[in-house]
Amino acid sequence: MGKGRLEAFSDGVFAIIITIMVLELKVPHHAEWSDLIHLSPVFLSYVLSFVYVGIYWNNHHHLLHATKSVTGGILWANLFLLFWLSLVPFVTDWMGENHFAQVPVICYGIVLIMCGVAYSILVRLLIKHHGEESLLAHAMGSDMKGKLSVGIYGVAIALSFVHPWWAAGLYGAVALIWLIPDRRIERKLSGSETSV
Amino acid sequence: MGKGRLEAFSDGVFAIIITIMVLELKVPHHAEWSDLIHLSPVFLSYVLSFVYVGIYWNNHHHLLHATKSVTGGILWANLFLLFWLSLVPFVTDWMGENHFAQVPVICYGIVLIMCGVAYSILVRLLIKHHGEESLLAHAMGSDMKGKLSVGIYGVAIALSFVHPWWAAGLYGAVALIWLIPDRRIERKLSGSETSV
Amino acid sequence: MGKGRLEAFSDGVFAIIITIMVLELKVPHHAEWSDLIHLSPVFLSYVLSFVYVGIYWNNHHHLLHATKSVTGGILWANLFLLFWLSLVPFVTDWMGENHFAQVPVICYGIVLIMCGVAYSILVRLLIKHHGEESLLAHAMGSDMKGKLSVGIYGVAIALSFVHPWWAAGLYGAVALIWLIPDRRIERKLSGSETSV
Amino acid sequence: MGKGRLEAFSDGVFAIIITIMVLELKVPHHAEWSDLIHLSPVFLSYVLSFVYVGIYWNNHHHLLHATKSVTGGILWANLFLLFWLSLVPFVTDWMGENHFAQVPVICYGIVLIMCGVAYSILVRLLIKHHGEESLLAHAMGSDMKGKLSVGIYGVAIALSFVHPWWAAGLYGAVALIWLIPDRRIERKLSGSETSV
Numbered sequence: 209m210g211k212g213r214l215e216a217f218s219d220g221v222f223a224i225i226i227t228i229m230v231l232e233l234k235v236p237h238h239a240e241w242s243d244l245i246h247l248s249p250v251f252l253s254y255v256l257s258f259v260y261v262g263i264y265w266n267n268h269h270h271l272l273h274a275t276k277s278v279t280g281g282i283l284w285a286n287l288f289l290l291f292w293l294s295l296v297p298f299v300t301d302w303m304g305e306n307h308f309a310q311v312p313v314i315c316y317g318i319v320l321i322m323c324g325v326a327y328s329i330l331v332r333l334l335i336k337h338h339g340e341e342s343l344l345a346h347a348m349g350s351d352m353k354g355k356l357s358v359g360i361y362g363v364a365i366a367l368s369f370v371h372p373w374w375a376a377g378l379y380g381a382v383a384l385i386w387l388i389p390d391r392r393i394e395r396k397l398s399g400s401e402t403s404v
Numbered sequence: 405m406g407k408g409r410l411e412a413f414s415d416g417v418f419a420i421i422i423t424i425m426v427l428e429l430k431v432p433h434h435a436e437w438s439d440l441i442h443l444s445p446v447f448l449s450y451v452l453s454f455v456y457v458g459i460y461w462n463n464h465h466h467l468l469h470a471t472k473s474v475t476g477g478i479l480w481a482n483l484f485l486l487f488w489l490s491l492v493p494f495v496t497d498w499m500g501e502n503h504f505a506q507v508p509v510i511c512y513g514i515v516l517i518m519c520g521v522a523y524s525i526l527v528r529l530l531i532k533h534h535g536e537e538s539l540l541a542h543a544m545g546s547d548m549k550g551k552l553s554v555g556i557y558g559v560a561i562a563l564s565f566v567h568p569w570w571a572a573g574l575y576g577a578v579a580l581i582w583l584i585p586d587r588r589i590e591r592k593l594s595g596s597e598t599s600v
Numbered sequence: 601m602g603k604g605r606l607e608a609f610s611d612g613v614f615a616i617i618i619t620i621m622v623l624e625l626k627v628p629h630h631a632e633w634s635d636l637i638h639l640s641p642v643f644l645s646y647v648l649s650f651v652y653v654g655i656y657w658n659n660h661h662h663l664l665h666a667t668k669s670v671t672g673g674i675l676w677a678n679l680f681l682l683f684w685l686s687l688v689p690f691v692t693d694w695m696g697e698n699h700f701a702q703v704p705v706i707c708y709g710i711v712l713i714m715c716g717v718a719y720s721i722l723v724r725l726l727i728k729h730h731g732e733e734s735l736l737a738h739a740m741g742s743d744m745k746g747k748l749s750v751g752i753y754g755v756a757i758a759l760s761f762v763h764p765w766w767a768a769g770l771y772g773a774v775a776l777i778w779l780i781p782d783r784r785i786e787r788k789l790s791g792s793e794t795s796v
Numbered sequence: 797m798g799k800g801r802l803e804a805f806s807d808g809v810f811a812i813i814i815t816i817m818v819l820e821l822k823v824p825h826h827a828e829w830s831d832l833i834h835l836s837p838v839f840l841s842y843v844l845s846f847v848y849v850g851i852y853w854n855n856h857h858h859l860l861h862a863t864k865s866v867t868g869g870i871l872w873a874n875l876f877l878l879f880w881l882s883l884v885p886f887v888t889d890w891m892g893e894n895h896f897a898q899v900p901v902i903c904y905g906i907v908l909i910m911c912g913v914a915y916s917i918l919v920r921l922l923i924k925h926h927g928e929e930s931l932l933a934h935a936m937g938s939d940m941k942g943k944l945s946v947g948i949y950g951v952a953i954a955l956s957f958v959h960p961w962w963a964a965g966l967y968g969a970v971a972l973i974w975l976i977p978d979r980r981i982e983r984k985l986s987g988s989e990t991s992v
Contacts, residue, residue, distance in 0.1 A: 213411060213465050215801055220419030220612075223808030228427065230882045231816065235889045239897035258882070262875045269801050269871070283465070284583070287458045294426045294454070301431045309435035387872070409607055409661050416615025416808075424623065479661070480779070483654045490622045490650070497627045505631035605803060605857050612811030620819065675857070676975070679850045686818045686846070693823045701827035 211278050214286060218272075221290045222265045225297060229254055229261075232301040253304030256380060257296050263386040264293060264323065274344045275334055285333050289326040295319050303376075313372040317365040320379065324358045357382050407474050410482060414468075417486045418461045421493060425450055425457075428497040449500030452576060453492050459582040460489060460519065470540045471530055481529045485522035491515050499572075509568040513561040516575065520554040553578050603670050606678060610664075613682045614657045617689060621646055621653075624693040645696030648772060649688050655778040656685060656715065666736045667726055677725045681718040687711050695768075705764040709757040712771065716750045749774050799866050802874060806860075809878045810853045813885060817842055817849075820889040841892030844968060845884050851974040852881060852911065862932045863922055873921045877914035883907050891964075901960040905953040908967065912946040945970050 233250060236243035268289075299319050303312040328351060335345045364378035429446060432439035464485075495515050499508040524547060531541045560574035625642060628635035660681075691711050695704040720743060727737045756770035821838060824831035856877075887907050891900040916939060923933045952966035 210469075213415060213468075216412060216804060217415045217419055217461060217465075219801060219805045220416055220615075220808050221423055223805055223812055224419055224423040226878075227809055227812040227816065227882055228423065230886055231427070231819070232431070233883075233886045235820075235886065235893060237893075239890070239894035239899045241899055244899075244903070255879075258879055262872075265805060266868070266871055266875075269805075272801075273798075280462070283462055284458075287462075290422075291451075291454055294423055295429075298426055298429045298431065302435070305431060305433075306435035311435045311437055311440075315440070406665075409611060409664075412608060413611045413615055413657060413661075416612050416811075417619055419808075420615055420619040424619065427623070428627070476658070479658055480654075483658075486618075487647075487650055490619055491625075494622055494625045494627065498631070501627060501629075502631035507631045507633055507636075511636070602861075605807060605860075608804060609807045609811055609853060609857075612808050613815055616811055616815040620815065623819070624823075672854070675854055676850075679854075682814075683843075683846055686815055687821075690818055690821045690823065694827070697823060697825075698827035703827045703829055703832075707832070 211272055211275055214278055214283060215272055218268060218286060218290065219265075221294070222261065222268070225293055226258060226261045226265070229257055229297045229300055232297065232304070249307045250301070250304035253300050253308075256376075256383060257300040259383045259387065260320070260323075261293065261296060263383065264289075264327070267327070267386075271331065271334065271344075274347055276338065279333075279337055282330070282333050282337060285326070285330040289323065289330055292319060292322040292326050296323075308372050308376050310368050310372045313368050313375045314365050316379065317361045317368070317375060320382075321358055321361045324354060324361070328354055353385065357385070407468055407471055410474055410479060411468055414464060414482060414486065415461075417490070418457060418464070421489055422454060422457045422461070425453055425493045425496055428493065428500070445503045446497070446500035449496050449504075452572075452579060453496040455579045455583065456516070456519075457489065457492060459579065460485075460523070463523070463582075467527065467530065467540075470543055472534065475529075475533055478526070478529050478533060481522070481526040485519065485526055488515060488518040488522050492519075504568050504572050506564050506568045509564050509571045510561050512575065513557045513564070513571060516578075517554055517557045520550060520557065524550055549581065553581070603664055603667055606670055606675060607664055610660060610678060610682065611657075613686070614653060614660070617685055618650060618653045618657070621649055621689045621692055624689065624696070641699045642693070642696035645692050645700075648768075648775065649692040651775045651779065652712070652715075653685065653688060655775065656681075656719070659719070659778075663723065663726065663736075666739055668730065671725075671729055674722070674725050674729060677718070677722040681715065681722055684711060684714040684718050688715075700764050700768050702760050702764045705760050705767045706757050708771065709753045709760070709767060712774075713750055713753045716746060716753065720746055745777065749777070799860055799863055802866055802871060803860055806856060806874060806878065807853075809882070810849060810856070813881055814846060814849045814853070817845055817885045817888055820885065820892070837895045838889070838892035841888050841896075844964075844971065845888040847971045847975065848908070848911075849881065849884060851971065852877075852915070855915070855974075859919065859922065859932075862935055864926065867921075867925055870918070870921050870925060873914070873918040877911065877918055880907060880910040880914050884911075896960050896964050898956050898960045901956050901963045902953050904967065905949045905956070905963060908970075909946055909949045912942060912949065916942055941973065945973070 233247065233254060236247065296319060299312060299316040303309075303316050306312050331348055331351065331354075335342070335348060338344045360378055360382050364375040367378065368375035429443065429450060432443065492515060495508060495512040499505075499512050502508050527544055527547065527550075531538070531544060534540045556574055556578050560571040563574065564571035625639065625646060628639065688711060691704060691708040695701075695708050698704050723740055723743065723746075727734070727740060730736045752770055752774050756767040759770065760767035821835065821842060824835065884907060887900060887904040891897075891904050894900050919936055919939065919942075923930070923936060926932045948966055948970050952963040955966065956963035
């Protein structure tokens with residue numbers, strides 16, 4: 209089964225998730241600079257989530273680039289990932305509107321963990337489908353960065369009991385780690401091309 | 405006429421329907437766990453509908469994969485299906501906000517029945533266009549699962565007069581049946597490829 | 601210049617326009633059948649507009665199917681059409697919420713007229729680009745149906761001064777005329793294929 | 797790495813940004829012509845932003861048409877552009893609802909400047925990737941029009957301290973300059989084709 213429509217549908221959902229978050233930036237009723245300052249936690253929360261959804265789209269792009277075909281199970285693993293990503297606008301807004309209060313910050317972390325878990329299920333199913341000796345399997349390696357991220361989210365949730373801003377800081381730090389695109393696949397792919 | 409834009413447009417509508425439903429998860433004004441618990445019927449309703457729209461996208465994907473070309477009538481049958489699917493966010497939200505009260509639960513069932521009917525009209529037009537002896541016609545067979553689903557929705561609506569949760573349970577049960585992707589087409593397609 | 605991205609972008613806008621209209625179907629706060637009956641003018645208005653946007657997507661699909669390449673001017677003519685179509689959700693909701701009152705009904709007609717005008721500008725630019733002797737030019741012919749529709753919208757606006765429902769009825773009648781897909785292009789295309 | 801999904805994702809985001817702006821055109825609760833007149837600043841603001849997003853889509857289309865492949869950095873430069881474009885609906889609505897008051901008008905200008913800066917970063921990365929001697933580099937030239945636009949936005953922000961409508965007028969003037977599509981690339985591309 210081809211991967212064309214999986215990419216098209218996922219691109220659509222990614223595009224909508226990343227864009228509808230801006231609808232939560234409720235327009236203030238007055239036109240002063242102070243009105244904008246009141247929005248700053250919501251805006252900060254928006255920027256963080258925009259970067260996260262951008263990272264997932266970027267990695268998803270790289271991952272499927274190395275994919276040749278998909279199965280029914282992979283379609284559902286992809287939908288499971290999109291489900292958790294679809295909750296990002298909700299927790300983003302809740303966290304922003306409550307000025308990074310503890311409970312929404314924890315929920316944001318839980319959604320990030322579930323996105324990470326869903327992504328690694330998708331990776332594992334793709335590797336299983338293409339074979340452990342495939343280019344894709346080599347390119348993904350042991351996925352240290354993915355496992356590390358989920359660990360940091362866990363630490364962040366624990367630290368939110370000290371102060372929620374510690375957790376928010378860690379979410380931002382993980383985003384920075386990932387802002388560097390997944391060069392593993394790029395390198396392996398170009399490596400294999402030059403070796404031909 | 406090619407099927408490319410039909411797929412692209414449908415993917416767009418599917419992606420939007422599945423994503424705008426999350427806009428109905430209204431962000432609570434406070435930041436306690438109890439605020440989240442109050443949202444649980446809306447969330448449950450969202451999960452059910454996400455799975456249903458996912459199922460339809462998945463089956464639509466399989467169906468059009470086995471399709472070679474489309475006619476004007478098929479374009480309209482597809483729009484008729486998308487129309488009923490577009491009502492899913494409305495009934496989802498109504499059912500969730502009213503904690504699975506009887507009237508919204510019945511309406512949810514009616515929309516599911518109409519989606520099922522619209523899907524089978526689309527299947528029938530595609531089979532008619534490709535011929536009764538086509539791979540597509542063989543792959544769809546007698547569509548027992550589709551007919552059974554519409555029957556169960558009818559039973560669910562009847563049972564909603566006893567208690568609406570019986571109906572909701574049956575909607576969930578049908579979703580579970582369909583979570584197994586439509587292997588009929590997959591099997592036939594791969595079968596015909598090996599026999600060549 | 602290829603037509604691929606023009607189609608992809610237009611499909612996206614069509615998909616969003618046709619889907620966000622359902623967001624205007626505000627979920628009632630109670631769960632009785634009577635709540636649904638109060639929504640009926642909004643629902644009727646939604647159905648009418650869904651059919652109209654579906655018709656435009658369908659005709660746009662046929663039109664670009666017969667198109668080989670596009671120019672900068674054609675991109676802008678297409679955006680001009682999408683602009684007027686983007687106002688359809690606004691007038692749809694205004695007309696529905698005010699139970700087909702005169703002023704919104706007139707505005708709905710004006711938007712329909714502008715969509716029709718924008719579509720015929722797009723057609724004219726495409727014909728000019730492909731040449732008066734092209735398949736596209738022959739397929740479009742004198743565009744009687746398009747001119748007739750704009751005329752009927754004008755009559756409908758005039759009749760809205762007698763009673764707005766006359767206008768609404770005429771809008772519905774034009775939609776019915778167009779529900780029959782644009783067989784002109786289909787016929788010419790298949791005719792030219794058989795003659796080769 | 798291919799440019800297919802970059803185009804598909806960007807088209808999705810462009811399509812959503814240009815369409816959700818109409819959601820801010822809140823439907824008046826009454827059905828008189830005067831209700832429509834009250835909406836006129838919001839509508840004017842919508843038209844301006846529709847044209848701007850259309851211009852960016854158009855130029856993006858031309859730019860990527862001349863692109864052969866992309867890198868991870870280019871994906872992020874593109875997301876940076878989409879981020880600033882995603883703020884357009886917010887400033888559009890804020891400016892419209894406050895009848896072009898000074899602070900929102902300044903913010904609108906800042907978003908336009910950032911979009912211009914992000915676009916030229918994207919152009920520079922694409923030129924660097926394709927080489928200074930590439931068709932793309934020649935086609936973009938010194939990007940006078942882009943630099944001029946950012947300069948005019950700066951003047952507009954300064955003039956908003958005299959009167960905000962001066963700024964709004966300049967935003968409109970820049971849009972008019974750009975409404976003429978980017979013929980530089982078109983000409984160079986067709987020029988190089990005829991010289992082959």
